Amino acid sequence: MDYKQIDKYDIDFLVSICTKDRVFVGYEINEDFSHDELAGIKKYPEVLVEVLSTEEVSKIMKYAYENNIPVTPRGQGTGLVGGAVPLYGGIMINLSNMNRILELDEDNLTLDVEPGVLLMELSKYVEEHDLFYPPDPGEKSATIAGNINTNAGGMRAVKYGVTRDYVRALEVVLPSGEIINVGGKVVKNSSGYSLKDLIVGSEGTLGIVTKASLKLLPLPKKSISLLIPFPNLETAIETVPKIIKSKIIPTAIEYMVKDVILASEEFLGMKFPDNSADAYLLLTFDGNSTQEIEKAYEKVAHICLDSGAFDVLISNTQERQESIWKARGAFLEAIKASTTEMDECDVVVPRNKIAEFVKFADDLQHKCNIRIKGFGHAGDGNLHIYILKDELDDNAWKKKLDEVFKLMYSKAVELEGKVSGEHGIGYAKRHYLKSSEGELIMNLFKNIKLSFDSKNILNPGKVF
Numbered sequence: 001m002d003y004k005q006i007d008k009y010d011i012d013f014l015v016s017i018c019t020k021d022r023v024f025v026g027y028e029i030n031e032d033f034s035h036d037e038l039a040g041i042k043k044y045p046e047v048l049v050e051v052l053s054t055e056e057v058s059k060i061m062k063y064a065y066e067n068n069i070p071v072t073p074r075g076q077g078t079g080l081v082g083g084a085v086p087l088y089g090g091i092m093i094n095l096s097n098m099n100r101i102l103e104l105d106e107d108n109l110t111l112d113v114e115p116g117v118l119l120m121e122l123s124k125y126v127e128e129h130d131l132f133y134p135p136d137p138g139e140k141s142a143t144i145a146g147n148i149n150t151n152a153g154g155m156r157a158v159k160y161g162v163t164r165d166y167v168r169a170l171e172v173v174l175p176s177g178e179i180i181n182v183g184g185k186v187v188k189n190s191s192g193y194s195l196k197d198l199i200v201g202s203e204g205t206l207g208i209v210t211k212a213s214l215k216l217l218p219l220p221k222k223s224i225s226l227l228i229p230f231p232n233l234e235t236a237i238e239t240v241p242k243i244i245k246s247k248i249i250p251t252a253i254e255y256m257v258k259d260v261i262l263a264s265e266e267f268l269g270m271k272f273p274d275n276s277a278d279a280y281l282l283l284t285f286d287g288n289s290t291q292e293i294e295k296a297y298e299k300v301a302h303i304c305l306d307s308g309a310f311d312v313l314i315s316n317t318q319e320r321q322e323s324i325w326k327a328r329g330a331f332l333e334a335i336k337a338s339t340t341e342m343d344e345c346d347v348v349v350p351r352n353k354i355a356e357f358v359k360f361a362d363d364l365q366h367k368c369n370i371r372i373k374g375f376g377h378a379g380d381g382n383l384h385i386y387i388l389k390d391e392l393d394d395n396a397w398k399k400k401l402d403e404v405f406k407l408m409y410s411k412a413v414e415l416e417g418k419v420s421g422e423h424g425i426g427y428a429k430r431h432y433l434k435s436s437e438g439e440l441i442m443n444l445f446k447n448i449k450l451s452f453d454s455k456n457i458l459n460p461g462k463v464f
Contacts, residue, residue: 002159063175081426158379229277253379
């Protein structure tokens with residue numbers, strides 16, 4: 001791709017828009033902006049710009065479009081597929097300082113926010129008003145625009161759905177610099193193609209989100225978690241479809257194994273409520289009364305015990321619930337701390353195929369002679385499988401990773417699954433997407449990209 005390299009005139013223009021203290025070049029650019037949480041992909045932008053308004057983003061994109069300069073939008077950089085890495089240099093637009101909560105509309109149950117608002121800040125704000133934003137990805141320090149760009153799901157997706165289900169409207173700057181508004185505060189909308197839903201999950205390749213209107217729900221008054229130990233992971237996972245079939249839908253259904261729990265205990269320096277079993281299901285139920293929740297979880301508890309669970313441990317105090325979920329939230333960091341480098345497969349498969357895929361991934365450890373650890377959202381089929389480098393040299397690691405990923409993604413396709421459940425494709429998973437979706441669908445994707453971005457300047461090298 002023949003992009004213009006940044007020169008003094010470009011820097012001068014950016015300074016005229018954003019002032020000198022928000023434009024960084026060369027050694028002024030912090031190393032954090034050369035990568036996301038995926039260690040294997042690293043590239044610095046030629047210039048980093050911190051923006052404060054939609055108008056600044058619009059002017060920068062118009063200039064970049066006219067001068068054929070690649071642009072990479074960036075939030076907190078918590079992604080795991082290299083989606084915010086500036087592969088072709090150019091301009092990186094850091095949206096983290098556009099972080100205002102703009103309007104809470106309690107009549108329409110919507111919240112208007114800028115793209116840099118953190119998920120944890122958003123959740124805290126609405127809960128103070130007895131409201132609830134259901135999407136709950138594990139990384140609470142991610143920005144809301146990052147969640148929107150990957151259609152993040154998280155632990156509550158089994159009951160409440162994913163980010164796309166809670167985006168009512170978006171303000172978007174197109175690659176040309178033009179500003180559009182898609183969606184609205186309306187509950188229903190059949191007015192042409194849903195461009196809003198196309199932007200959600202587009203990984204910053206079609207436009208830059210500069211404002212979002214989010215759907216809220218009334219805050220459930222009560223919440224109780226069950227920690228359920230099983231003799232092995234297969235038995236635990238095979239219980240999940242039985243729970244779903246019972247028509248009792250928990251807020252979350254997570255699975256975990258003993259060695260990941262032990263790693264989390266060591267990482268946090270605190271004890272998990274129970275670490276005696278080889279595998280666990282962690283379920284949460286929410287509602288407006290204790291009686292309502294008890295009725296739901298008692299039926300599920302009997303299903304689990306009848307399916308071979310050792311016990312059902314009820315966490316009905318705030319302290320015990322926080323203890324369990326804090327440990328669950330540390331799983332990724334604990335696994336990362338146990339190895340030199342790692343990469344992730346976040347496939348999603350039909351719920352009745354979870355057990356088969358988990359067993360397949362576990363068997364790959366022996367077949368491919370490499371450590372593989374995992375946990376995930378058993379209620380929606382989104383599995384987080386981590387391949388660990390340990391002491392492998394770089395060449396052996398690259399070959400081993402490719403071997404394991406090819407086998408995993410082929411198995412996911414065989415089970416009618418998809419390459420990514422919530423982390424996106426970015427740079428790292430492009431080849432697997434192509435193999436999974438086929439030429440016809442990939443061409444449709446590319447034509448959509450071309451209709452938004454005929455010069456391919458916005459986050460180039462991602463998804464395709």
